[in-house]
Amino acid sequence: MEKGSGMEFLGVKLKNPLVLASGVLGNSFDILRRVHENGCGLVTMKSIGPAPRDGHNNPTVIDLGYGMINAVGLPSPGYDQMEEEWQELATRDFPLNASIYGGSVKEFETVAQFVSDKHPDFIEVNISCPNSEKHGMMFGISESSAHDVIAAVKKVSRVPVIAKLTPQAPDIGRIAKACEDAGADAICAINTLGPGMLIDIETRTPVLAFKKGGLSGPMIKPVALRCVYDIFDAVSIPIIGLGGITTGKDAVEMIMAGASLVGIGSAVRYRGIDVFQKVNEELNQWLTSHDCKIADIVGVAHDIS
């Protein structure tokens, strides 16, 4: 991973190590292309599910200033109802990470097989959404479920498979290891933290229509760093580290914890769509002033003797 000259991740060429987190900007081709034009190395889609789903009622996203809470509720047209999007995405000139979810191992497999045939560069398996009883997080808090989902997706995917993990797991390192044992090519951590909750004291009711939701933004960075640090100790596959990354210095911290790529989500709201350019410049300035490359600092926070 050379400063300024692009890099490779699992055999795919990326212009830099910054990744758009899933769900932040939806699945419109024009928006995903603009994210790439604004400096994003790898663009991740909003998770695609097995059947059409509206998501939760509004309000679904609240900005707290120091972070955000969301219960969007996995809205998806269904994997086989997106022909227009897939046709446009087939013309892209940027790397694409297609995120998927399911409500059973078989559903994950079905969605993965279909999506893999659309030739994304990676499939990210969302076993970590906190906003549904039946989808996502329940698969990411058990080693055997995480293993079974990843093994099923690996069986049908023609592209590298990335497991997206939840900080809610009692031992995230063990979940990551189960995913690696099942054939995952990389780990992505973390999904939103929680669920958490807000209460409107005048109406005396929860603020989110779904009542509870996942936390993101600067306030969760310490949890994300700890999770990536634990995962780095547990596996030898590469890690996409995300959770509260807002500046180049945050990205350096995440890389030192063990990440090879760094995801950005809520910071798109705080710093604009060109946050990728800004963070990349700040990261490169830091590397230059410390006379090193990214590869020199991946996981160095583990080197204390």
Ligand code: RRO
């Ligand atoms: O749609 C959502 O509510 C959602 C998803 Br799929 C996810 O993975 N993480 C999150 O915070 N929200």
